[in-house]
Amino acid sequence: MEKELSDSSLSTPLDPSIKYLGIIMVSLDWLHSDADWQIHLKKLEANPTAEWTDFAGLARQNLDFIRTDRLDRALTKSDVIPPKEITPVRLAILGSSTQAHLQGAIRVAGLRYNLGIRIHQGEYGQYVQELLAPPADLRDFQPNYLLLTIDAAHAVGGLKPNMDVDSVTNLRRAFVERLRQCWRGAHALGARVIQQTILPSGLPLLGQNDHLLPGSPATFVAAVNQEVRAAASEDGVFLLALDHEAVRHGVDAFHDPVMWCRAKQDVKPGAAPYYGDLVARLIAAAAGRSAKCLILDLDNTLWGGVVGDDGVEGIALGQGSAEGEAFAAIQAYAKALSQRGIALAVCSKNDEANAKAPFERSPEMVLRLPDIACFVANWQNKADNIRQIAERLSLGLDAMVFLDDNPAERALVRAELPMVRVIEMAEEPALVPAMLANCGWFESVSVTAEDFTRSAQYAANVARDAMRENATDLDGYLASLDMRLLWREFDTLGQARIVQLINKTNQFNLTTRRYTDAEITELVEATNAKGLQFRLLDTFGDNGMIGVVIIRATNEVGTWEVDTWLMSCRVLGRRAEQAMLKVVVDFARSLGAERLIGRFIPSGRNDMVREHYTKLGFSALGDVESNGPSNYELRLVDFMPEETQIAIEVG
Numbered sequence: 001m002e003k004e005l006s007d008s009s010l011s012t013p014l015d016p017s018i019k020y021l022g023i024i025m026v027s028l029d030w031l032h033s034d035a036d037w038q039i040h041l042k043k044l045e046a047n048p049t050a051e052w053t054d055f056a057g058l059a060r061q062n063l064d065f066i067r068t069d070r071l072d073r074a075l076t077k078s079d080v081i082p083p084k085e086i087t088p089v090r091l092a093i094l095g096s097s098t099q100a101h102l103q104g105a106i107r108v109a110g111l112r113y114n115l116g117i118r119i120h121q122g123e124y125g126q127y128v129q130e131l132l133a134p135p136a137d138l139r140d141f142q143p144n145y146l147l148l149t150i151d152a153a154h155a156v157g158g159l160k161p162n163m164d165v166d167s168v169t170n171l172r173r174a175f176v177e178r179l180r181q182c183w184r185g186a187h188a189l190g191a192r193v194i195q196q197t198i199l200p201s202g203l204p205l206l207g208q209n210d211h212l213l214p215g216s217p218a219t220f221v222a223a224v225n226q227e228v229r230a231a232a233s234e235d236g237v238f239l240l241a242l243d244h245e246a247v248r249h250g251v252d253a254f255h256d257p258v259m260w261c262r263a264k265q266d267v268k269p270g271a272a273p274y275y276g277d278l279v280a281r282l283i284a285a286a287a288g289r290s291a292k293c294l295i296l297d298l299d300n301t302l303w304g305g306v307v308g309d310d311g312v313e314g315i316a317l318g319q320g321s322a323e324g325e326a327f328a329a330i331q332a333y334a335k336a337l338s339q340r341g342i343a344l345a346v347c348s349k350n351d352e353a354n355a356k357a358p359f360e361r362s363p364e365m366v367l368r369l370p371d372i373a374c375f376v377a378n379w380q381n382k383a384d385n386i387r388q389i390a391e392r393l394s395l396g397l398d399a400m401v402f403l404d405d406n407p408a409e410r411a412l413v414r415a416e417l418p419m420v421r422v423i424e425m426a427e428e429p430a431l432v433p434a435m436l437a438n439c440g441w442f443e444s445v446s447v448t449a450e451d452f453t454r455s456a457q458y459a460a461n462v463a464r465d466a467m468r469e470n471a472t473d474l475d476g477y478l479a480s481l482d483m484r485l486l487w488r489e490f491d492t493l494g495q496a497r498i499v500q501l502i503n504k505t506n507q508f509n510l511t512t513r514r515y516t517d518a519e520i521t522e523l524v525e526a527t528n529a530k531g532l533q534f535r536l537l538d539t540f541g542d543n544g545m546i547g548v549v550i551i552r553a554t555n556e557v558g559t560w561e562v563d564t565w566l567m568s569c570r571v572l573g574r575r576a577e578q579a580m581l582k583v584v585v586d587f588a589r590s591l592g593a594e595r596l597i598g599r600f601i602p603s604g605r606n607d608m609v610r611e612h613y614t615k616l617g618f619s620a621l622g623d624v625e626s627n628g629p630s631n632y633e634l635r636l637v638d639f640m641p642e643e644t645q646i647a648i649e650v651g
Helices: 016-021 037-045 052-059 065-077 100-112 127-132 136-141 165-188 207-212 217-235 242-249 257-263 269-286 307-314 322-339 352-361 382-393 407-416 429-438 449-469 474-480 495-504 517-525 576-590
Strands: 002-004 024-026 087-095 115-121 145-149 192-196 238-240 293-296 343-349 374-378 400-403 483-489 529-538 541-553 559-567 595-600 619-621 630-635 646-650
Touching (some): 037 052, 037 065, 052 100, 065 269, 087 100, 087 127, 087 269, 100 115, 115 136, 145 165, 192 217, 207 217, 217 238, 293 382, 322 343, 322 429, 343 382, 352 374, 374 382, 449 541, 495 541, 495 559, 541 576
Parallel strands (some): 087 115, 087 145, 293 400, 483 646
Antiparallel strands (some): 002 024, 483 529
8 A cells, every 4th residue: 555656657757855755655546547547637727618527537546745736726716617516515624743744635536535625724832722713814715624633742731741630631631622622613614524533654662562661752641642542432523543544554654853944734745645535535435425326347356357257166255365365355345345334246247156156155155145245147248237136225325436447348337437436456455455445435424323224225135126016015015014114203212323314414405404423412302393203014024214304493472494304215115205205294292383484495415306396296386496405284174195105013
C-alpha cells in the first residue's frame, strides 16, 4: 500500500519546492491507473462544457498529490454544477495545524463518492474560540459537517515527563472535555462532527517500555485517543481514525517532521489523496452512499485455477500452499463483510453446476452457498449480469462493488457501468483482503443488531422474488407470504436503527430530511411531533425495520404534516406503504388530526416516489412542479384503507 513518490508521466520534473512531499506514502491502490490520464485532463481543462461526470471519471483513479491538485484546480476553475443526485456537503475544517493543503484532496475524493463538497477553512489554531463563539463567516457558511483536527504537539501542551499519574490523568480529562465543548458548539451550528484522532507522531522517552512513563507524550496521546473514542460514542461524533491508519501504514506515511517544522503540516502533502478519501468516505457513509453488496468472480478470484478445467480437486484453496491460503483469506474477509451486513453475490462466466461445485463439495471453502445472496453463473457479459444482480437484490448499481481478477472484465464493467465500484485487484491474492479493507467503500458510521441479519434478509428477498415469478396470482402470492406489519412509536430500543435508516435511505424517501441521534431523542418525548417505526415479517423471516414515518402538528388546528416517510426498497411491491398509511391515519386520528399534509421534495435520487401520495389517495395542493417540491392532502374523514394481505399489529 506504500510506494515511492514518482510521476514519470508528468511532462516536467518535480519542482524543488515540493521536495518534502515525503518519500513513502499511502496510495489509492484499489483504483486503476490510466496511462492517458494527463491527456484526458488537458482535454477536460480545454472543454468549457465539461460535466460533473467527466471530473468524477478522472477522480476515480489512483492519483498522487500532484495529479489530485491538478484535478482540483481544474474543477475549481470550471463552472460545472453538480447534478441533483449529487449530495451537497458544506464542510468546515478547524484545528491546531495547517490544513489548507488537504482541501483539494477532500474535494476530489468527494467526486468519487458522489459528494459535492464546499469547504470553509477556520483560522489557524483558533478552533476553540471559533466553536465556542462562532464568527459570522462560519455561521453564514452553515456547515453540515465539521472536521476537527488536533496534532500531537498541541495535545501534549502542558505535559511534563516527571508528572505523576493523577496529574497526567487530570490533564488528559481536561483536554477531552475541551474537545466535547467544541463538539457541542459544532452541533449548535447544525454540523455533524468528524473528529480526527491524534496522529501518534510523538517520540518515546523510554523506548519500547514507554507505557511505564505516564508523562511520556507518546503514552499520553495513546490514552487520549482511547478516551476520545469513548466520548465520541456517547456524543454521536464520527471518528477519522488516523492513529489506526498509522498503525497499519506507518506514521511516516502520514507525517514528515520537515513539513511540520516548515509549515506546521501534521499530515504531509503526499498523504493528502488518501487522507481526503478517509474524510469523504465517512461523509458518504453518513449520507447513505456506502456500498451494500460485494460481487465476486470465482476462478482466480475466490480460488486459484479454473474449476471447469481443473475440477474441484485441482483448484488452489486452503491449507497446504501459500496461494491456497491467500485465496482462503479473501473468502474469510468476504464472509466477515457478509456477517456485518454486506450482501455477497457471485458473477461468473461458468456453467452454473461447475461454479457451485466448490461451494458444495470442497472442504476448504470458507464461503458456502447460503452466504451468497444472489448467484449468477452463465456465459453472458458481466455488465448485464451485474444489472440483473442489482435488480434481484433491489439495490442501486452505485451500491455494488465488483471484484474480478480479469482486467478485461474490470474494464468492461467500468465502461458500461461507471457507477459500479471496481476493485483493481492485485495479482498477488494475499494483498486482496487489505485492498478490500482500504478501499473505504464499505465504510459505516454506526452498527445495529439488524446489520448482522441483513445478508440473510437479502437472500430471503431473492427467494421471495423467485416465488413471485412462478406465481400466476399476485394476490395469492402476497397472501402466501403471511405478512405481518409490526409498528410502535419511536423508542430507545429501536433508536439506533431509526437514526441509521433515516440517514441512509435515499430512494424511497419523500423528503430526505436527516436527523441526529439527539434529535430523535427529542422526538421520543415531543408532544407536537411523533415518530412511528415499522417492521415486516413473513414466511421467509424478519425483514427488520423497513419504514419510518414522522408527523408534526402545524399551526392549523387539526392539520398534521408528514415530515418524513421512508421505506426500504427491499419490500417494494408488497403493499407495505398502504398498510403503513392505515397505521399513520389511525394514529393521527388519535391525536385529533383531521387532515394530513404530505410533502415531496425531489433530491435527485428519490424520483421513484414522486407519485407516492397520489397513489395513496392524497390530492395535490396547487400545481405539481416537475422539478420542484409539491404538497398533497388527505382528509381523514374520506380515508378508506386499501386491502393489503398484511396483518397489522402493535409490537
